[in-house]
Amino acid sequence: MNLFWLIVQFLLVGSLTFGGGMVAVTLLYDVFVLSGVISESLYVKMITIAEATPGPIAINLATYLGVDQFGVAGGVLTTLSFMLPSMLIIWVLYPLYKRFAHSPYIQQLMIVLRAVVFGLIAIAVVRMGLTLIEDLQREPIATVVLLMLTWFLWSQLKNRPYILLIIGAVFGILFF
Amino acid sequence: MKKRRILFFEFFRLGLITFGGGIAMLPVIKRMAIKHQFIQEKDWEEIVTISQLSPGAIAVNCANLIGYRADGYLGSLIAIVAMILPPVIVITMLALGFEFILEEPIVQSALSGMFVVVFVLFVQALVSLGQLAWKKLWMIPISLFSFAMVYFNVLTPGMMLLSTLLMVLLYTFIQRRKKS
Numbered sequence: 001m002n003l004f005w006l007i008v009q010f011l012l013v014g015s016l017t018f019g020g021g022m023v024a025v026t027l028l029y030d031v032f033v034l035s036g037v038i039s040e041s042l043y044v045k046m047i048t049i050a051e052a053t054p055g056p057i058a059i060n061l062a063t064y065l066g067v068d069q070f071g072v073a074g075g076v077l078t079t080l081s082f083m084l085p086s087m088l089i090i091w092v093l094y095p096l097y098k099r100f101a102h103s104p105y106i107q108q109l110m111i112v113l114r115a116v117v118f119g120l121i122a123i124a125v126v127r128m129g130l131t132l133i134e135d136l137q138r139e140p141i142a143t144v145v146l147l148m149l150t151w152f153l154w155s156q157l158k159n160r161p162y163i164l165l166i167i168g169a170v171f172g173i174l175f176f
Numbered sequence: 177m178k179k180r181r182i183l184f185f186e187f188f189r190l191g192l193i194t195f196g197g198g199i200a201m202l203p204v205i206k207r208m209a210i211k212h213q214f215i216q217e218k219d220w221e222e223i224v225t226i227s228q229l230s231p232g233a234i235a236v237n238c239a240n241l242i243g244y245r246a247d248g249y250l251g252s253l254i255a256i257v258a259m260i261l262p263p264v265i266v267i268t269m270l271a272l273g274f275e276f277i278l279e280e281p282i283v284q285s286a287l288s289g290m291f292v293v294v295f296v297l298f299v300q301a302l303v304s305l306g307q308l309a310w311k312k313l314w315m316i317p318i319s320l321f322s323f324a325m326v327y328f329n330v331l332t333p334g335m336m337l338l339s340t341l342l343m344v345l346l347y348t349f350i351q352r353r354k355k356s
Contacts, residue, residue: 014232016337021233022301026326026333034329045278048287049270051294054192055263056201056233063264067271075268079260086232087256090240091249093226101225108348109341110229115315116340118305119322120333125302128295135288143292150296158300161195164293172289173282 003070003077010062010081017086019117021058024082025124028061038068044131052165058082142175180254182212183246187239187258194235201235205242214246236260 009031017024025047032038038046046068050060059079066078100106136143149171150164157163186208194201202224209215215223223245227237236256243255277283309315322340325331331339 012334016334017231017233018337019228019305022298023333023337024233030326030332030334044291045287048291048294050267051195051297052290053263053266053270054195055260055266056235058233059236059260060263060267063267064271067268072268072272075264075271079264083232083236083256083260086230086237087240087252089230089232090226090237091244091252093230094241094244097222097226101222104352105345105348106229109344111312111315112318112340112344113337114305114309115318116322116336118302118309118315119319119324120326120336121298121302121305122319122323123327123333125295125298126327128291128298132292132295135291139288146289146292147296150293154296154300159200161200161293161297164297165195165290168289168291168293169286170289172285172287172292176285176288 003074006066006069006074007077007081010066010078011085013062014082015085015089017058017082018113021056022121022124023117024058024061026120028065029124029127032065038065040131042068044128047128052162052169139176142171146171146175180247180251183214183243183251183254184258186212187243187255188261190235190239191259192262202238205235205238209242214242219245 013024013027013031016027029043033040033043046061046064047057050057050064053060059082062078062082063075067075070077132143132147146168150168153164153167190201190204190208194204206220210217210220223238223241226241227234230237236259239255239259240252243251243253245251247254309319322336326333326336
């Protein structure tokens, strides 16, 4: 694996991340974990940190993977490669927007892509769930309590997820 | 010049304080952009639609469009760079420092706890996406199909998305030919 391969992968993932950055979690799993470049447990840690730090999750994950493989330069290059395709596509789309806004192609595409993206994000959720079940065997009661606590607090705190993350961290230090 | 400075600092600030990205970030971006007159209220819907239609992180796409409206291509670049700079700095510092911090038992425990929270955040995001995606019931089998194809390694997620793109365009094209 070299830096060129890494940049190409992120250009591809950046062009295919439809329906928001979360799909990148599944796309990057395919590139990095299934090919054996990094381990599943490291990837889970990266997702946790990417979600627990400010900024869009796809950007954070791109930076983390780049830094992990090639240091600071790697992080900057992967992040820029991830961002470049969408930036160029928007520059092309925007001036044309009025013309295709009501095109049936776009309407159909939005609807079907959303359904496919749902399936792909569901994969990330299932994989994380499987990891969680492994953790469950170590600390069953604490994990279930935290899970339920977060679930019930979510509707109150969804606009301030960092409070939930702090609760999770403190809970983890105390009970895990 | 002053406009560019405001553009940079406002998006830098948003990049620093907003978690999760995506849809949750949009109301905050909207308020900021209208306050500084980078865009007008009536432009917003168009900006959100294009941000979601294009690949990439929605919040970054939004920054791109608002920057463009404020100051053309240079404005785009300023807004995007400002927004991704804080996460890039934070993650780089963490990733480099984590080599040894990650082994600390207390950090391991904190991360395990946070992972449970992250899992709930993902499930909730999936639920709200489902409410949008499954308005038409025939979308459910499409979701299940794409899940199965990728989960059981028949297709890579990239191939799944690409073939969806091509098939929908082809299907719509044929439908329209039939009608006319």
